[in-house]
Amino acid sequence: MSRTRSLPNVLVTGTPGTGKSTLCSEISQISGLEWLNIGEIAKAGQLYDGYDEVLECPVIDEDQMVDELEDKMTDGGKIIDYHGCDFFPQRWFDVVFVLRTNNTILYDRLATRGYRGHKLESNIECEIFQTLLDEAKESYNSQIVYELQSNTPDDLEDNIEKISQWINQWKIQNSHQ
Ligand SMILES: Nc1ncnc2c1ncn2[C@@H]1O[C@H](COP(=O)(O)OP(=O)(O)O)[C@@H](O)[C@H]1O
Numbered sequence: 001m002s003r004t005r006s007l008p009n010v011l012v013t014g015t016p017g018t019g020k021s022t023l024c025s026e027i028s029q030i031s032g033l034e035w036l037n038i039g040e041i042a043k044a045g046q047l048y049d050g051y052d053e054v055l056e057c058p059v060i061d062e063d064q065m066v067d068e069l070e071d072k073m074t075d076g077g078k079i080i081d082y083h084g085c086d087f088f089p090q091r092w093f094d095v096v097f098v099l100r101t102n103n104t105i106l107y108d109r110l111a112t113r114g115y116r117g118h119k120l121e122s123n124i125e126c127e128i129f130q131t132l133l134d135e136a137k138e139s140y141n142s143q144i145v146y147e148l149q150s151n152t153p154d155d156l157e158d159n160i161e162k163i164s165q166w167i168n169q170w171k172i173q174n175s176h177q
Contacts (some may be wrong), residue, residue: 005075009092009094010080010095010163011081013082013096017109017110027167030160031163033077035078035080036069036072038082045064049062062087066088066089084132086135095146097163098148100147101149133145
């Protein structure tokens with residue numbers, strides 16, 4: 001599938017607060033990949049299907065979201081971040097990065113964001129049980145799934161470097177097709 005694309009599609013997943021949007025914003029500026037922010041797309045199109053009382057957030061209508069993104073993903077050159085990945089078609093992505101953050105650091109980030117009670121606890125549990133890493137490995141070929149630590153500004157720099165290198169390598173490998 002990737003042979004029809006001139007640029008790869010990259011998925012960045014992980015528990016809320018692990019740094020997905022920060023990383024995607026940087027990568028899209030450096031690499032020219034277009035960052036598709038699922039939260040904003042859902043809001044703009046009102047692509048919702050109910051409300052999650054525990055996580056205190058609207059539930060995205062996954063089928064509508066996939067329909068909305070299909071043409072863009074077929075074109076390639078997209079970077080998506082989301083705290084879930086099992087509803088995206090496997091064929092969309094050339095690589096999946098799962099951000100991981102130490103529990104106490106994540107707790108502070110989410111508390112600063114205003115998360116409290118069940119919402120805060122559920123997200124910390126999600127990270128402790130490596131829910132998003134397991135979901136990524138179950139949903140995609142585990143050979144394209146990479147775990148990245150996202151605790152410090154140095155980690156952020158390392159991750160920007162690693163993903164940029166991966167994109168450049170992909171371009172070289174796919175330039176003659
Ligand atoms: N590697 C990192 N080191 C330190 N702070 C980070 C790092 N990545 C993100 N942050 C900070 O953590 C908070 C959550 O990041 P954000 O990108 O919004 O996470 P997500 O999109 O996964 O919810 C932000 O305040 C951001 O500046």
